[in-house]
Amino acid sequence: MNIHRRQILNFGAAAAAGSVLGAPAWAQGFPSKPLTLVVPFAPGGNTDIVARTVAVALGKVLGQSVVVDNRAGAGGSIGAMQVARAAPDGYTLLLCGAGVVVTVPEMVKTSYSRSSFAPLGLVNKSSMVLLARKNETRFRNFKEFAAYARSGEGKLTAAHSGPGTPNHLALLQLENLLKTKFTIVSYKGSGPALVDLIGGQVDVHFDQVTSSLQHIKGGSLQALAVLGPAQDPSLPGVQTVAELGFGEIDGTTYVGVLAPSGTPRDVHDKLAAALAQAVKDPQTVNSARELGSVALSSTPQEFARILDAEYALATQATKDGRLKAD
Template identity: 35%
Template sequence: MKRLRAIAVLAFVAATSAWAQNYPARPVNLVVPFPPGGMTDAVGRPLADGMRASLGQTVVVENLGGASGSIGSGRVAHAASDGYTILLGIWNTHVSVPKLVKLDYDVVKDFAPIIYMTDAPLLLTAHRSVPVSSFKELVEWLRANPDKASSGSAGIGSPPHLLDELVRKHTKTRFQTVHYRGAGPIMKDLMGAQIQMAFLNPATASPHVRSGVIKALGVTSAQRLKILPEVPTMAEAGFPGGMEFSLWSGLYAPKGTPPEIIDKLNRAAMDALASQKVRDLYAKLGLEIAPREKQTPQALAELQRTEIAKWWPIIDAAGIKPQ
């Protein structure tokens, strides 16, 4: 019996290895768990295009937004571990959402990391009709108009939600946070003055800052952005103690995906990130590509663990309650 069992195991391993060697035999589905028009979409589409040459197959982007990114993430968590459904995960989906939203999957145990890709700070923006030109003036205006302003968030547990809570706590101001399905809808309502302010990624906000429709009052990075050098850091702008935050991104597969397939996807993504076309596009959007030596499954797993350890206590201290 033991011999038969051993033969069966060896046969399964051989079959799996042969199947992985022939991967991919059809297009790969890249789930972007937010609507078109936001940072995640802006990262995902050039990446998918750039992975095609290495894989020899099309990588199809599927925008599946809703529930703070957990609908799309859950779809991948429960998908077959064959490498044909992968996820573009970000800080929201893999750090804050599992702390604040009841999920039917585990963001650590149910995913296999593929590659750590990009970092991006957020811009604190306001509609041009708001009578302020700096963060300090915004705080004064919010204090003079309690509960009258609204700020856009990409959902419960999203970075704008958390950063709004930090602003309220540290400046003793009162304003409403309105939750949207992604950055695209936030941008639409901010441009239309349906909301007055929002923390937005540079990919979404910078063109409209340059056009003058919205104002950028601060950036959540240690250094100023190259694409908007006139915008001060939040520390320079006067936020108590400074405010440093990076909206990172990475690729994930369902748990149990064979290592050979993870390796092929990793190499394809690394090739895409190394292309000058992708690098130039990301630079224009204010995105920083992770150093090549950190573009590994191990680096992404470690980053996620570190960020959970850092931000979950901050979420507790800010008083943000699970939904």
């Protein structure tokens, strides 16, 4: 399943240098007021950090300010519902990973679906890591962590940033690989989970490098393993779960921007072109690198293919009984 996902998502250099070609004439007079970029998670997490960088660059391209609005809760569905119900005029946008749009509706009843949104393009990708406190004595590396987790079902408390998120899916994958169960603790974003991990309320947290790198470099947290197909350049020497001999996990997180379905084509295309330009802005690229992620531009069609691939994974996980709301 993971190999299939990587094959679908691996659109390579074309996406990294992607742009919206052949778009019709830009909408006259748009935008004439500030835009709102809804983030369906709490401040301080991966999605929020990416959003604030992209908002500045997008605002420069469009000539209007882009205000980030955090609407956390229910695995991202609260923020997604706000955008799905917004006027399809291009002034209210959603920045999130595919899980919010296609996975959460597989878990719980929502008033929106994949068809409620029109993809504009990708903006970022980030590796995921398994985090523990730096001074943790029960397990000092991944192999000791695995032994501890296997020593008693539910013995270990594991945090993720919300039901249906890539963090949640990575946690479920690791449970499968280790053939054990964690006591799972769900949060409204990575920020609150990081606070509780540092404070000792949970044992480990599944998080993106983007939101955890500062804590790793600061010495309060350690990365036990990279939850992806390759090591992350921001964390030299930290091996993947596969390299450590425990099997493959693909926790790579792709983040993109969507508009409500029904947004006029000329407005949609103007936003998509502006977003592609903003993602390639040197400040955006450098900021992403400093945060431990990659600024990744794409066409709307490429983002749509990622949504389709994630939907295939979500429906299979639901059928297997592995993907459930908390």
